[in-house]
Amino acid sequence: MSVRVRFAPSPTGPLHIGGVRTALFNYLFAKKNNGKLILRIEDTDQTRYVEGAENYIVEALQWVGIEFDESVQKGGIYAPYRQSDRKNIYSEQINFLLKNKKAYYAFDTPEELEQMRIHLQESKTPVQHYNFITRDKMKNSFTLSDEDVKQKITSGEPYVVRFDMPANKEVIMNDLIRGEIKVNSSTLDDKILFKSDGLPTYHLANIVDDHLMEITHVIRGEEWLPSLPLHILLYDAFGWNPPEFAHLPLILKPNGKGKLSKRDGDQGGFPVFPIEWIDPSTNEKSTGYREYGYLPQAVVNMLALLGWNPGTEQEIFSISELSELFDILKVQKAGAKFDPKKTKWFNQQHLKKLDTNALAEIYNKDLKTKNIDAKFDFVAKVVDLVKDRAVFASDLWDLSNYFFIPPENYDEKAVKKFWKDDTLDIIRHLHSLFSGYNDFTSNTIENNVKVWIEQNQLSFGKVLNPLRILLVGNTIGPHLFDIIELLGKEETLKRISKGIKKFS
């Protein structure tokens, strides 16, 4: 049987970076096993519907490079792929469970349920659930006569359908990552499978769809582990074979206390969403990895190694390398704390691997938004010179803006440190020296200047630092003579003259 896995997000807001990792692991697993990856939208909670969330999910996943074989957009033979479009399927399936006494009707109001919970809490019962004990005191198929139930339903009274959770049954499960897990069903509850709004809950919908869509492996977050026994029992109730399960460890806050959340990103100054999200109700904007300047391949690399590794000492991978190497059995059991610093390092590494033209392409777009129209060749040369010191593509501007705009001011500290009484004379000499050069290439100028420095018994620092200040505005940047060559004779002399005027 060929592998079929799914990523099943709920369109209740932007996709969290943890969700992206779950999608990634599904993708890698599918690729590794020559299987298919399905995107299924789980929108059975209409009260939590958020405008734009579904589009966001699709765009975000596309950005990181996760492609689906079947989805709402792409279609497929198991369509529809949006749960709100599959309502009739769930009603049919819930009737099957009802008919076979695996599920039952319940008419308790939210207030009555709340009462029950308070009661159980006060009585300090060890297991505080709507279950085989407490249901005898509630309004449901067990306590009401068949006629009453029928009457209530036909009269339009709201009802839910609950799972008839058996008592004292050892449920033995297997998880690809964690191994065997045992739970006694008496600690579980009669979960609602079908809501009074006519839609299924996640529990019902995901079992029905996974079965109908012939999903072979369910790879999802660890937060689903507690409902695994329910799911197994549901497959059993339907008489279906369950797929294999793998529950991924959670991504934790950098300090390790709890799941990573949006707040952590705001406080720690790092994104937790793949791409920018603007909350439609508050207009609040959250910057994404994309807007922050992260490369998608770096995000993928970082995410893949958060909770998994191939067992070698290699750290930098492309998504296709990961697809080759991925092994679900090697996924870590413990939650992994998110490390913003290492994430930056991953980006730096991938930025370095990027070829100059590709990076220049990105930078050129950036320049255009700043209304700077430079020749591509020139941009590429600039990029080549400064790319080693960039962590983000967005660093490029800070690193090289002086190539496009002459410095307006000179850094005060740098001036104070390097501009001495005799500096102006030296700079004047350099100006006339440069004016005489016809060959304005880095090496030639460097050799000439060095000879001149030695002849006049000056030091490099004394000459080159002030010169750098006039050309760059500060004592930073790549090899000075490379800068000079790129700037060209005319521009170099212009900047020196400007400096002479300023300091005269």
Next chain:
RNA sequence: GGCCCGGUCGUCUAACGGUUAGGACGUCAGAUUUUCAUUCUGGUAAUCGGGGUUCGAUUCCCCGUCGGGCUGCCA
């Protein structure tokens, strides 16, 4: 409270039951450099605690402890 899952440097992690417990990020120091950055070299630092099993436990078992998740007509 109940149920479930976890615990190797600060962080991500490696280690057929036998290793001087390895690598990476970070950090610190040094080297290189006209500057900043890069780069290079080196240092730093860990098996949660207690019992077992074993000739020998990071590794297997039990207890404790700590951490996390779940406990909704949410997913």
